[in-house]
Amino acid sequence: MAKAEARRAGGDSKTVSVQVAGREYRLKTGGDETLALEAARMVNQEIERAAGAKGGGDSFVLAALNLAGEIVRLRQEALETEEESRAKLQDILARIDRVL
Numbered sequence: 001m002a003k004a005e006a007r008r009a010g011g012d013s014k015t016v017s018v019q020v021a022g023r024e025y026r027l028k029t030g031g032d033e034t035l036a037l038e039a040a041r042m043v044n045q046e047i048e049r050a051a052g053a054k055g056g057g058d059s060f061v062l063a064a065l066n067l068a069g070e071i072v073r074l075r076q077e078a079l080e081t082e083e084e085s086r087a088k089l090q091d092i093l094a095r096i097d098r099v100l
Contacts, residue, residue, distance in 0.1 A: 013028050014031060016029050016033040016037065018036055018039075019040065019044075020043050046063035046064075047059050047060060047063040049066070
C-alpha cells in the first residue's frame with residue numbers, strides 16, 4: 001500500500017516515501033505527491049494481480065509488462081485522438097475559408 005510522507009527537497013520538488021511490495025522507496029516529485037502515491041498504488045495493484053494469476057517471482061515482471069502495455073495503449077489512443085482532432089480542425093478551417 002502507498003503511504004505518503006512528503007518533504008521539501010529543494011525548489012518545488014518534494015521527496016515522497018511510498019511502499020511497493022512491502023518495501024519503502026523515496027521518490028522525488030515535481031511538487032505533487034499525489035501522482036507518486038497513485039503510481040505506487042497502481043504498481044501494487046498490478047503486482048497483486050500478476051502474483052494471483054501466475055505466482056512466483058515473475059509477478060514483478062508481469063506487473064511491469066501489464067503497466068507498459070497500458071501506457072502503449074493510452075499513447076496510441078492519444079495519438080489517434082490528436083489525428084482526428086487535427087482532421088476536424090482542418091475541415092472547419094476549410095469551411096470558414098469557403099464562407100469568407
